[in-house]
Amino acid sequence: MVHESVRYANERHQFGKSISSFGAIKAKLAEQAIKTWVGESMIYRTLGMIEAGVGAVDSKDMDARLRAIEEYAAECSIIKVALSEYCDYVVDEMVQIYGGYGYSADYPAERAYRDSRINRIFEGTNEINRMLIIQMLMKRAMGGQLPLIPAAMKLYLRPR
Numbered sequence: 402m403v404h405e406s407v408r409y410a411n412e413r414h415q416f417g418k419s420i421s422s423f424g425a426i427k428a429k430l431a432e433q434a435i436k437t438w439v440g441e442s443m444i445y446r447t448l449g450m451i452e453a454g455v456g457a458v459d460s461k462d463m464d465a466r467l468r469a470i471e472e473y474a475a476e477c478s479i480i481k482v483a484l485s486e487y488c489d490y491v492v493d494e495m496v497q498i499y500g501g502y503g504y505s506a507d508y509p510a511e512r513a514y515r516d517s518r519i520n521r522i523f524e525g526t527n528e529i530n531r532m533l534i535i536q537m538l539m540k541r542a543m544g545g546q547l548p549l550i551p552a553a554m555k556l557y558l559r560p561r
């Protein structure tokens with residue numbers, strides 16, 4: 402989507418210039434690139450942690466492998482919510498950069514816009530994933546795996 406947005410913005414001319422030379426379009430392209438990079442980085446980081454966890458247990462012990470993956474269920478929900486919303490943002494700006502052509506099925510922005518929208522609904526709607534994130538974090542905090550309660554107590558007991 403970023404690639405197509407940049408290509409089209411360079412190609413399309415208005416007022417005697419390519420639209421990519423306009424500050425408003427540059428800002429859109431930059432924000433698309435930021436969200437894509439942040440999203441990819443979140444995935445690489447989490448996959449690295451999952452791989453390390455799975456690699457640390459007996460490769461024949463399927464239960465242990467599944468437990469190692471489940472350890473990062475909250476992170477996976479966070480990624481699902483964040484990236485589906487980033488994707489909608491990026492594709493919405495793609496439609497905007499294409500202008501009227503963004504709305505036309507003859508251009509790639511329209512298909513990307515329709516395809517992106519489902520991501521906030523399937524694989525657990527974002528509303529449900531948001532609830533799961535909190536449930537999983539609270540469970541870990543109550544089980545002492547996440548030092549949330551000591552951190553909260555420290556804040557509460559801090560001299561004012």
Ligand SMILES: Cc1cc2nc3c(=O)[nH]c(=O)nc-3n(C[C@H](O)[C@H](O)[C@H](O)COP(=O)(O)OP(=O)(O)OC[C@H]3O[C@@H](n4cnc5c(N)ncnc54)[C@H](O)[C@@H]3O)c2cc1C
Binds near residue numbers: 519522523526527529
């Ligand atoms: C193209 C496509 C492909 C799909 N592929 C698969 C697949 O491969 N496998 C599969 O199992 N399913 C698949 N689904 C189904 C998909 O997972 C469901 O549509 C999705 O889980 C939402 O369920 P629902 O449609 O029944 O919506 P509902 O459960 O009726 O939800 C409607 C709205 O209410 C909200 N809501 C519901 N409960 C709560 C709550 N407790 N608190 C707050 N908000 C709530 C939802 O977030 C949503 O916004 C697919 C759907 C589509 C459209």
